Amino acid sequence: MISLLKNVNLYNPNPMGIKDVLVAGGKIADIFDVSDNGHHNIPDNWPVEVIDFNGAYLVPGFIDSHAHITGGGGEAGFSTQVPPVSLSEFTQVGVTTVVGLLGTDDTTRSIANLISKVYGLREEGMSAYCWTGGYHYPLTTLMGSAKADITFLEPVIGIGEFAISDHRSSQPTFEEVIKLASEAHVAGLLTGKAGIIHFHLGDGERRLELIERAISETEIPARVFNPTHVNRNKPLFEDSCKLLAHGCYIDITAFPEGTAEPGLEACDAIEIAVKKGLPLDKITVSSDGGGCLPCFDQQGELQHMDFGRASTLLETLQATLRKNIALESILPMFTSNVATLLRLHSKGKIVRNNDADMLVLNNKFEITDVMIKGRWHKRDNTTVVSGTFE
Template structure:
């Protein structure tokens, strides 16, 4: 297929102005002015008038419980698998799946199978090996082997620290884990990151600071999420990002305010990403650690908060989009994702002034039209 998107206002995520986008097969091959006659005579070619629409890269969500999560309240609290229609409705074209608290009744085989199913449905997928637990549970027996030998594994996570649900690993154990993932990344050309779940305990990011200060750990190998639990944790995340690590905010109703606070604290925006935690549980515990409430995270929150961030004083749409496109692609070493440019995958959203997705493509395939998903899972 050849698709010409004509006259969209392009944010790649940097603003390029009004441009045409040429898609051939699964890739973007040109951005600029393209004469219509250059494609109209080609077989299976289509020309789409995108004037008045904004073209942005498909979102990358680096933290999704694609096979479900939860379970902190017992077997009945296990959350369901995610639906591909829910993913694409939120403008997401690439997801990274992870296990969470439960690495016992949920397996990496399930996670890998679900990732392959979602990719067959029409989006791009990757996964983390491991879970909250240290030592990490894996598919092959070791983290380094999983990263090197399994195509979809790009790192290990989400490893829990500063949380009652953590397995309370020593800093030495964390250093070993991060090193295994990092070396696996070096050998396979992948990110080799370690994705850390950060809980509300007073130690906050202290274990990760010690990793970077006391061990020969590459800072880009450290990727910490859930950094908005408190003002103190957010300030700690600013300090960690200054050392070269990537930090991530879980999208919620106040994410734009948290981004504003991060900026005011001097945080490096190029080291910040947003994620949804979709289909993971959002448990609420009392002071004694008893579960008193439970909700399920939704991917649509991520989409909504990106546009909220774009309205912040001193912040523009390019910076807001980078939090879910180019920044995430850089953190996960996905050079073919997160940008609208020649050679990148044709993951493109076309939105109107009300931020409705009028058209969306994943690797050149139409996945959303007029806000409605055009792909669904087998059993939807």
Template sequence: MTLQILRNARVFAPEALGVTDLLIGGNKILAMAANLELNSNLAITELDCAGQIVCPGFVDTLTHVTGGGGEGGFATRTPEMQLSDAIRGGVTTVTGALGTDAVCRTHLELVAKVKALKEEGLSAYFYTGNYHFPVKTLTGSIQQDIMLIEECIGIGEIAIADHRGSQMSWAELARVAAEARVGGMCSLKAGIVSVHVGGSADGLKTLFDVAEHTNIPLSQFYPTHINRSAELLQSGIGFNKAGGTIDFTASSTPEIAAQGEVRCATALALALAQGAHSDRITFSTDGHASLPEFNADGDLVSIKVGSMDSLLQELHYAVHQEKLSFELVLKAITSNPARILKLHQKGRLRQGGDADLLILNPDTLALNAVMANGQWFMVNGQITRKGTFEA
């Protein structure tokens, strides 16, 4: 086994640790210390980071790895994710999901894609189900999918407040959440319910109704697209203060912004200013999802594709434009999502943790290098390992 030492790194774990050396062996971080010394006859390679930032690889909790879309017909089905899409965005852990279409997009191809990404070197997981109810699963049971399929960590995206959803009642959603909760408890997984929140005035009402009428806590739900509008953001801040976690979507388009979406980084600044708990806020890419623009009648006007570069872009904007601390923003794309999904080896730089890390320019936050599971995928800003069929 070749050992690697990263020297003179300015480490954010995501907490600021100062200048620290890291020892990597296999896919693990074996040690972290200032002026690390190692006496060994094993092969050792060293990299002088020269004061560059070293931080955890990004944990993306919502990626349509097999593609999404289809709201404008078969020709609007979005393309599937490739390995380099994740690497360019600093994403080392992905969570795949189906969306609107669960007829031509299936769980079988979703699981196959997740396993393929794992073979190519990423860490990859998925949600069973999709927008609709009754829930489609692989085994015929939400509990069984979560308990018996290694990569399945929850259910989603279940759609509420959206004309594309199944218009679920709170009682129907409660039954789904209860199944996911028990499946997670019995398998030591998150069993989380990822919730797509659309643009209707109902907003998060269904989630609050479940908490009011049952013993299922708000923390069982993981609503995304909370920056869709100023009104939904305010409801999401209340949800966060009541004990829930909220997710902001980093991918956007000018058309969606013109309809009132709050930029992801700006939503974080506004939420924190109103006393939201920073440990219960995350960003996700919604990568390779369709980003549709609908008119008042629900007809499709335009459609674009979610980008996996978006987490890095919003990190830049939050630090340089919103003037938020790098450490605080980093939590929203590393340790927070990893904790919520119970991916205990992800989202942090620590001894014994997985060797998923990024090297960033300390001034511009430009991405210089990516390591996933102890292997380099980008060096000096150039991708060095691509997917099987990438040119």
């Protein structure tokens, strides 16, 4: 498929003005200034699909670095295991690349099952990767160690989500944490992959103590330590913001509306970061799609539960824009910042030779079209590609 997307208001994710974008072979072949004739020297015999978007926004596809693609949950019995997430639950809301993981249940779920789901999503047309391990130490792995999984299994890019400051964690020691961080870092050096450890943060009073100590007492680079759910309570978010000065990336969770208490809605956390003048290029946003979002009392008893949905990424973007924060300040948190952290070099930006993963947004910032690697998955508000069993 060769497509010419005409008259798009391009954010790459920086604002570039009205452009024409040529897509060929699943890649962004060229980006043109709008000209009078509009042909851009494209041969007349090329079978080009030409679409005039009349000034609609064209932005990079979302990269969701934290999703339970095989289903999460199970913390209130086997009947509370969340089902696997289907293709369109990601693609129709703008997620063009996803990174899957295991959480609390790294016993009945396995890395083998996780990787097979990654391959399945790839066969259905989207880009997918995964973390190895889960909440607990020793890690759940396929090849006996995290280092081996990252080195020899192409979809595996790091360790995650490894739980700290949470009653569901394995209560890891400092020595165990830095051993895993070292494995992730060295495997990343060997392979060119992300090589990071993606930390689940609970509501425990120790918060980021293990990460802070690792940064100050070891030679492991700060970027290796990547905490998520940092907006789950206000003191944790305040401490997490301090990590940015050391070179850490922090990951805000786009909780479903009304479920963030006692923490911060993702849009509010982003607003605080903008107003404080924090390094926004070190902040990412993920959905926890397919994951269980339980609320426990002081004794660890489940009070109520919800589950994560990839749609919260778009909802967060829209809610943050309503706070009069510029689109170019927000978009990188869903796109280029994630790609940089994860070393996904052909993702996250609309530039020549990158993968053609792009979203078209109308003037209400609703997604009307989704393209993944040059193929339409959603076109003019209609689903074009569905998962095998949808």
